Amino acid sequence: MWLRRTKTRSRVHNAPTLKFACSSFKDVHSLLYDGGGGGDSPSSPSIYHRNRSAKELIRSLSNPADREIRIRGAEKSVVLYFTSLRVIRRTFDDCSAVRSILRAFRVPIDERDLSMDSGFMDELQRILGESEKSKLTLPRVFTGGRYLGGAEEVRRLHESGELKKYLEGLPPADPGTCEACGGYSFVLCQECNGSHKCYRGKAGIGSCTSCNENGLVRCPSCSPAPL
Incomplete structure (x- = not known):
């Protein structure tokens, strides 16, 4: 005796529906924040x-x-x-x-x-x-x-x-622009011609005491006196 074939209804699982939450412009801007995306405020303050x-x-x-x-x-x-x-x-x-x-x-x-x-x-x-x-x-x-x-x-x-x-x-x-220094506020030292080295007789060659480490002095025409 043959068994009657019965139609079984296969349950179709509904695919999960994707929900899209409309984000505001403020939320989008926060995602672009350089702090890693977790900040609530944009990089520039209001x-x-x-x-x-x-x-x-x-x-x-x-x-x-x-x-x-x-x-x-x-x-x-x-x-x-x-x-x-x-x-x-x-x-x-x-x-x-x-x-x-x-x-x-x-x-x-x-x-x-x-x-x-x-x-x-x-x-x-x-x-x-x-x-x-x-x-x-x-x-x-x-x-x-x-x-x-x-x-x-x-x-x-x-x-x-x-x-x-x-x-x-x-x-x-x-x-106007200062003609002596061209607006750089510094000129070459006249004592060492910008080399920061001076001949001191028996002591030999030593560092110039009239200029800085770059052989420059502040422009006397446009720069104020040092503090």
Whole structure:
């Protein structure tokens, strides 16, 4: 006796449906964040946060405790400590950005390039009271003889429009370029002709005491007297 074939219904498992959650532009932007995609905020702060940060910076600059960091004899100019070397890309970019911002205001700027004279490093270290040179980051800006801050502080004040107020009392800059140094603020030492070596009689050849390690001296026509 033959068994009757019965049709068995095979249960078809439904394939899992893909659900697509429509992400907002804010979520997409957070995925592109350089911090690894886990951050909730984009790399650049909003205008509100920038203005709030600038106001906090202004309040900190108004603190009497911050007025102790000053440069005597620089009340009528901006003093900028920076480097023109490209060894560290981020430091070079920060220095270039701050120089461009300050030059746009057409005010006198005493640019002190640490790559041209290592004595500026010791000078800045003495002014800020830092015991270790490794803690000194560049650039550093002083306006009217008073310490303003570094690249982040200058950017915040510039974006909020407050930087202009700190530079209003300064005289206008000379529009021309110094003919003696060509705008580099340094000239060759006349004592050693830039070799940093001098003949000292019986003592033989020694280091020149009139110039820096590069055989340069500050331009007497456009550079202020050293501190």
